[in-house]
Amino acid sequence: GGGGAAHAHFQSVIKTGRLLISHExxxxxxxxxxxxxxxxxECFLNLEAPISRVCGYDTPFPHIFEPFYIPDKWKCYDAxxxxxxx
Incomplete structure (x- = not known):
């Protein structure tokens, strides 16, 4: 399945055995x-760890707390x- 972007994800998983996905x-x-x-x-047998998602929280938030809501490099680093x- 998937197009060019999906193919790039598949190749990365085949190479590294891992996948981290992040969005706001x-x-x-x-x-x-x-x-x-x-x-x-498509790549289950190539995965060496569970797929990790670093995303926003499942709740509305006041804009003043945006720095705590949006995934940053430290949340990605921990994942x-x-x-x-x-």
Whole structure:
């Protein structure tokens, strides 16, 4: 399945055995879920760790708290460490 972007994800998973997806939208129902599902279907045997999603929270938030809501490099770093040590 998928087009060129999906093929790039597949090649990355085949090479590394891992996948981290990050976006600002909420975790539930976000685009990361679709990417995760497609990669799981196509590359399951190549995965060495669960697919990790670093996304926004599943709740509305006041704009003053945006720095805490939006995924940043430190949240991604923590997710990568967990995947590597899986």
């Amino acid at each position: 939208a909420p975790l539930t129902g976000g685009f990361a879920s679709e990417i995760s599902s497609t990669v799981q279907e 990568l460490r967990k995947m590597i040590n899986y």
